[in-house]
Structure formats: structure tokens, C-alpha cells
Amino acid sequence: MAAVSGQQDGCQTLQTEVDLVKQMSVEHQGSTIIVDCVATVTMNKCEGTCMSQVSPSVVHFPGLMKQCRCCQEGNLLPKLIRFEECFFDNSLVSGLRPSLEIQEPMGCSCQDCRN
Template sequence: MVSCHLSIFLGFLVCFRSTDGSRFRSSAGSRFGAFRRPQAHDSCNTKRIEMDITRTMSVTYNGVQKTVECVARPSVNECEGVCQSKAEPNVSTFPDLKKDCKCCKEGRLLTRQIVLDECYENGIVLPGLRPSTSITEPADCACFPCRN
């Protein structure tokens, strides 16, 4: 029969058991074995989605300066996924934790021009008006160290 001391540590159910047959000790000289759930693997990806964009802008239409609301639904990149992070006891700087935190985020950014599909003034479509605007999106995504 295996006896162990069950504890929840950082969201993991951990079973501490003595590897030398002695009672559990919290001194630095004791030897413990710990079991925990397997960690997830990194799965951060660049994903293509459609996004609704609305811009209020000042334009010249038929020689008249107007403030209009223009819309588009372009395909853009986003970062989506999970990155492995952990926090574990740091025996050399107790009670601090040794942290390795990673976030799914952009590696590089890309700025590009998109054409707005329709423009409205007071809810009325202005035919033939298709201005452009710039958007910034991730060029690629990966797991990077998080900033606090």
C-alpha cells in the first residue's frame, strides 16, 4: 500500500510520498516523489477570421466634404491558442516561486490597406464611394514570455 500526503498545489492534485520509507518531513534533507497531471503542449497559431470594421471618416463626395460611416468585413489574422506556463517552488529563494509564463501573441505585426465596401451618410448609401483605411494585424503568432 502506498501512502501519500495529498495536496493541491497551483491547481494540481499532488501526491507527496516518501521515497526512503520514512515519515513525511518538510526539511531540506527529505526526499519526496510527486505526481501531477500531464502539462498541455503549446498550441498557439495564426488563425484567419472575418472581422467587421466600421470607420467614421471625412471624405469628399461629388465635390462636397462629408463625414461618413464606412464598413467592411475583411479577413484578418488573429493569434489563438494555449501556451504552457508554470510556477513551482523555488527552494533557494523560499517562499518565492520560480515562474515560467508564456502567452500566445504576435511575433511580428503587418500593416496593410483594405478597401471599405460601403459608406453611409445619415443611413443612406453613397454609391461609388469606396475609400481605403489601414489595419494592423499579426503576421505570425507563437508562445512568448509574458510581460507583467
Template sequence: MKKRDTNKTFRTHSLSSEEYDTEDGRMLRRCEELIPVNKCEGTCFSQVQPSVATVSGFLKECNCCRESQLQERSVVLSKCFDPDGIPLKGEDGRMQLDIKEPTDCKCFKCNEIL
């Protein structure tokens, strides 16, 4: 009997991002915020069985929980710090990011590129 796949979209709450100098690569600031953002989580049916038809001697069927639909969203991280951990104020104290978050999740073959 094949086990049932279970996939859900959950809310996670922590985002962070770092900004680096394009010339010397040093970190300029790190920003974070508690923002509800969707993530995929679940289980998918996978199996390995003996096979004389494959070089490895096994037939592998691997499925993974992944996003099936994404939405774009703009968020603001309002807790920014310099490389020494000192809080930044004004424009440097905020960072706007455009992110993609899942709106639906499904099982896909593990090596499948979406």
C-alpha cells in the same frame, strides 16, 4: 512534463473603423466590411511556482501567443454609415485602410515588447 505550445494563424472576417472630426472630436462616419484577415490564436506554456528567492514568494513564467511576422495590406470598407446609422454613398460610402496582419504566430514572454 511540459505541455506543448499550440499557435496558429486563423482568418477572421469582420473589420470596422470610425472616422472623427479632428477639431471637435465628433464621429463623422463608421465603416465596416466582411474581409478575411489573419489573427493569432493559441495556447502557450505558463506556470507559477513557490520561490523563496522572490519578494512575492512565487516565480512566475508567463508566455503568450503573439504575432511573430506581419504583412502590410490595403483593404476597402464599403459599408459606411453616418452617426445616425444612415448609409453613405459615393466617396463617403467607402474607406481605405492600411492594416498589418500576422502571417505567423509564436509564444513570447508576456511582457516582451516586439
């Protein structure tokens, strides 16, 4: 089986601006309320193309050899998001700035495809 070369084709780590909206339960003035919080953050994403191929094979079932490569992150790093505004019943809740940790892709490259 011929190996797909290690070239990265067009896969790269790019920054993008993302608008996040999250509904969460918070304590505010002695009560638990459900608020809708918003934030605009700049985050990494993986984007691009990678060399893949399918070719006939008498060795591989069902008669095809598949070499699938996908543009994927090398690892994920935690990123703390601080929400800019939160709303309760369509009214701004002043002084409320909850945070949430999410995973940010880093080191994007062409890798064997996985689910």
C-alpha cells in the same frame, strides 16, 4: 531557473472573418462629410494556449518563480482595407470606397508574455 521548452503548444495563426465599421471624415462632392463605412475582411489572428507555470522559490521575490508564455504574433504586417460601403445619414454614398491601413498579426507562437 529551468527554461520553458520552445514547443508551441496549441498556439497558431488562424484566419478569421471580421466585420469592420469605421466613422471617417471624407471629401464628397465638394464638401467634407462624416460617414460610417463598413467592410468584411479575412485577417489573421493568434489563438491557442501556451505552457506557463508559477512555482515556489526562495530566490525570487515574493517567493514565487513565474514563467509566463503567451500566444502572440511574431510580427505585424500592414494590410490595406478597402471599405465596401459608406453611409451618410443612413443613406448609401455611391462611388465612395475609402481605404485604411491596419496591422495584421503573422507568425504566431508561444513567447514570453508582454503587455
